[in-house]
Amino acid sequence: MSDTPDHFVLICSTCQGPVAAETAQKLLDEQLPTGFATRLIACMAGCERPMTVGLQAKQKAQYLFGEITSLKDLTAVAEFAHQYLDSEDGWTSASERPPALLTKTLSRLPCLPAENGS
Numbered sequence: 001m002s003d004t005p006d007h008f009v010l011i012c013s014t015c016q017g018p019v020a021a022e023t024a025q026k027l028l029d030e031q032l033p034t035g036f037a038t039r040l041i042a043c044m045a046g047c048e049r050p051m052t053v054g055l056q057a058k059q060k061a062q063y064l065f066g067e068i069t070s071l072k073d074l075t076a077v078a079e080f081a082h083q084y085l086d087s088e089d090g091w092t093s094a095s096e097r098p099p100a101l102l103t104k105t106l107s108r109l110p111c112l113p114a115e116n117g118s
Helices: 021-031 071-086
Strands: 007-012 036-041 053-057 062-065 105-109
Touching (some): 007 071, 053 071, 062 071
Antiparallel strands (some): 053 062, 062 105
């Protein structure tokens, strides 16, 4: 994999949970695999379950998690990032994800089809 990130963890910078977005970003940057970068995003509409964190990459399913409130949760996000990176299409079942994320999944969106329609 190149040094240019092509996988991203999006962190809601608007959410006011127990962990500040900038702190979460710093902690995740220390744990994420090569190929990932973090981005602070203003509001991801998970306001009722702060802090929201998403994972995305081209040609992969996208995830949104809510109630990321502790170091344990952030470690689970980083652990899932390793699984996500290794997955061809990003699709995982809830039972494959770290247990700390089991009740925190807000959405999983399928990847957009390639431009040629396949």
